[in-house]
Amino acid sequence: xxxxxxxxxxxxxxxxxxxxxxxxxxRKDGAxxxxxxxxFYGEGRLFLNMYSKSRxxxxxxxxxxxxxxxxxxxxxxxxxxVVYRGHARALPPxxxxxxxxxxxxxxxxxxxxGGVLQGNADESRFQSEDxxxxxxxxxxxxxxxxxxxxxxxxxxxxQLGFLDGLRAERD
Amino acid sequence: MSPEELSSFLGSFQRLVLATNDRDxxxxxxxxxxxxxxxxxxxxxxxxxxxxANLRSDDRVCCAVESHPQGASYYAIRAALIHGRAExxxxxxxxxxxxxxxxxxxxxxxxxxxxxxxxxxxxxFAFAKIAxxxxxxxxx
Numbered sequence: 001x002x003x004x005x006x007x008x009x010x011x012x013x014x015x016x017x018x019x020x021x022x023x024x025x026x027r028k029d030g031a032x033x034x035x036x037x038x039x040f041y042g043e044g045r046l047f048l049n050m051y052s053k054s055r056x057x058x059x060x061x062x063x064x065x066x067x068x069x070x071x072x073x074x075x076x077x078x079x080x081x082v083v084y085r086g087h088a089r090a091l092p093p094x095x096x097x098x099x100x101x102x103x104x105x106x107x108x109x110x111x112x113x114g115g116v117l118q119g120n121a122d123e124s125r126f127q128s129e130d131x132x133x134x135x136x137x138x139x140x141x142x143x144x145x146x147x148x149x150x151x152x153x154x155x156x157x158x159q160l161g162f163l164d165g166l167r168a169e170r171d
Numbered sequence: 172m173s174p175e176e177l178s179s180f181l182g183s184f185q186r187l188v189l190a191t192n193d194r195d196x197x198x199x200x201x202x203x204x205x206x207x208x209x210x211x212x213x214x215x216x217x218x219x220x221x222x223x224a225n226l227r228s229d230d231r232v233c234c235a236v237e238s239h240p241q242g243a244s245y246y247a248i249r250a251a252l253i254h255g256r257a258e259x260x261x262x263x264x265x266x267x268x269x270x271x272x273x274x275x276x277x278x279x280x281x282x283x284x285x286x287x288x289x290x291x292x293x294x295x296f297a298f299a300k301i302a303x304x305x306x307x308x309x310x311x
Contacts, residue, residue: 022188022190022235024198024199025198026192026197026198027254030192031192031233032190032191032192032198032231032233033190033252033254034190034233035252036235036237036250065198066197066198067197067198067199068200069188069200069201069202071202073241074238074239075238075241079202079277081200083200085197085199085200129245130244137245163201163202167217167220167221167222168219168220169219169220169221169224170221170224
């Protein structure tokens with residue numbers, strides 16, 4: 001395993017628990033930009049869901065290099081973050097909607113409220129949501145994935161670990 | 172957000188997420204203490220960090236302030252993304268903002284230069300304003 005990719009138990013546990021994700025890419029003019037996202041992590045893999053017409057999608061199509069900072073909630077007293085950095089890979093619709101898609105993909109697409117209730121996705125993420133509102137959003141999401149209005153991207157890391165340990169200037 | 176909402180929002184928090192251009196050609200992310208004085212953001216980047224090395228090579232930044240309390244619904248999300256060039260402060264300018272930065276629970280005791288960025292290129296959103304898009308969808 002690459003020495004810069006540290007998926008130790010505490011990092012994996014942190015990513016399982018925290019979905020607040022800041023996605024960083026370069027704009028067309030070369031400046032850095034940030035998009036706050038919901039990251040969908042499971043079984044050691046991180047996925048992001050976005051509109052295909054969005055600037056973040058176009059940024060990744062132009063240059064797939066990506067840095068994600070996955071952090072504790074905004075009102076947490078103890079701020080911690082994991083750096084999840086590497087290249088992004090767009091998933092085709094058939095892979096995204098497959099019955100045996102990875103856990104992170106199944107959670108990201110929330111195929112149906114029934115899927116959430118049946119444990120097909122990580123239902124704990126949605127406990128604060130109104131069930132009827134969530135069902136409406138989930139149905140729209142699946143339609144938009146099928147017609148490629150929305151696309152899932154996987155972040156394939158070549159650098160992964162707590163920010164504390166990676167923050168220092170490199171030689 | 173309206174200008175008034177944005178000003179109130181930025182004045183409510185102490186920590187932002189900072190994106191810089193990395194010397195390997197990609198981007199790099201960090202989180203630092205900040206202070207907002209009504210017109211500019213001020214943030215301190217600790218010494219010997221990758222972010223500081225990046226800034227000295229390329230002063231373009233994006234600063235993100237985001238709020239989504241744990242357990243709150245999707246429609247509670249608010250955020251502001253500020254793009255610009257990080258301008259270093261001199262010693263006399265720093266003294267006016269250091270007390271606010273020193274109060275940060277994570278980086279309050281760190282040392283490092285202070286930078287500022289204006290609000291000329293800001294994207295902000297409050298998802299409570301789009302809840303109506305789903306509430307009226309009786310066809311779903």
